[in-house]
Amino acid sequence: MARPLGRGGIRFPAQRYKGSRTAPRAVRRPPRAASVSHLSYSFARLADMPTQQTEQDTGSARYTYRLRLSATAHRALLKEWGRCRWVWNQCVAESKQAHAYNRTRPEGADQRTCGPGQLDKMLTGWRLGKKWLRKGASVPQQQIIRDFARSRAKAQKDIKARVPVRQRAGLPRFKKKARADPTLNYTRRGFRLKDGRLHLAGGIVVRVVWSRDLPGDPSSVRVYRDSLGHWYCSFVVPTQVEPLPTTGRVIGIDWGVKETATTTSDAHDLPHAEHGRNAAAKLARYQRMMARRRQPRGKSQTRGYRRAQRQSARLQKKVARQRTDTGRRWAKAVGDFPPSSGHIGQLSLRRSPHHGHEGLPAGVQGRRRRPVPLPARGHDRRDRRQPRRQPRDAALLDPYR
Structure with a gap:
């Protein structure tokens, strides 16, 4: 006679622990793997079921x-x-x-x-x-x-x-x-x-x-x-809620770290836009300004601290909006799968030598600024304000000139 199963499919061992204070351990039986044919039949039944509009489908936005x-x-x-x-x-x-x-209420009090x-x-x-x-x-x-x-x-x-x-x-x-x-x-x-x-x-x-x-x-x-x-x-x-019509087209999406989303369609891959990395230098600068101007507890903050705080919040808000916009454009392109020629151009977020950031031409992003060399340590403030003049040969070899 088979031993009865406990709650949650737990089967207790047959041996008895005589004279022992240790309770028997519960051994959980692994779930039975479903066959491929069974899963296919279940999905087929779900596909054949008609979609009915009920009062529960109503909501708010x-x-x-x-x-x-x-x-x-x-x-x-x-x-x-x-x-x-x-x-x-x-x-x-x-x-x-x-x-x-x-x-602390007394006994009998409401x-x-x-x-x-x-x-x-x-x-x-x-x-x-x-x-x-x-x-x-x-x-x-x-x-x-x-x-x-x-x-x-x-x-x-x-x-x-x-x-x-x-x-x-x-x-x-x-x-x-x-x-x-x-x-x-x-x-x-x-x-x-x-x-x-x-x-x-x-x-x-x-x-x-x-x-x-x-x-x-x-x-x-x-x-x-x-x-x-x-x-x-x-x-x-x-x-x-209005269900979308069945199209019969599918796409696989894999979320990652180096690439935000990798799909089975090369045109719908979502590379990492690096919005946070692009704003990291400015954000670190504003945070250092806040750290230098922070007043001790109990004193009101200075105007410089509040100005740096607003600039930091504005930059973080900009990064959040950029990420939201990138995700929405990618979701819209995935929803229109297979892609059209217009969505492929909007979805290109990779950097290439012929294009700037987010797939736009380099001329739209503006000309790159020439890097200003920093003065070496030991110079006075006058040297820090005006960078040192480079030799003529170095200026001719400068690729940004």
Whole structure:
């Protein structure tokens, strides 16, 4: 009679351990390898199954656009963010007070909670007691309470699941004015689109740079500022999943390190664009400037430090955009497989002696600058400002001349 299998396909050994305190070891049986014919039959059945459109195929997508703000709109958005930031900090304080009370509460006393329902009631009292808070719209203040509740719930879920500290989401913290970037969320009753402009609750009107059309009526919008000081708006638009028609063409993709992607089609190989390596010298220079100008803790940073910090952030943002653009162009070319003559030219990212970076002609990239020789050590500042004059023979042999 065959021995019964345990949970997960575990078979225990037949021998018994008499007089031993060691528990029997569980020996996991290796999974049975599926035959090629079985896999082919399974894929054939999946291919024959018709695709049905259900309600689960509907979802939402975000469409982000750049904002052009006037001085009045900029001041109004910063004031609105100041009120929402105060509401967030009050929610953090109430949460900490509830946690401290629950740890030392007497026996038989009810446990305090800090959910979105209690915080909404507190918001009503805060708005009644503070005139400056009532001047702002209630929609972004209510939405920031929802954001706080989601952040707190995620942190408590990770703590309960014993997620490692390095991987878990931390509890909400206080938002400082100098460090926290503004983020305002508006539901459908808090904004409207009229004559190509975005009208927000509170009489704030901003101009949107419509780089593309919205496919439908948005259900919500998020207005935020990035680390470079640029303002954006992100609309949530309901979408429906539409399966693409079957073409019968396949392509194999292998992700690597030296080459970003190697495919079965030579025209679709994606070499490493080296955007980060090209910007490494400038980034290291800005970081050295920040290190020299950094003030000790407790003192405000200098203008030179903040200028170098902005330049470093702008350069990192540029590298991220270059990588995103390269990936999107490559994905579009792969989606149009087999390639056309136009996509092959756009996808060529290799460097060649006749072309510059990213497959563009060398004339488009501009002329290469002649390298300036650095002065040797021991020279004074006057020699460092003006490089030494090269001999005539060396200048004639210079390949960049």
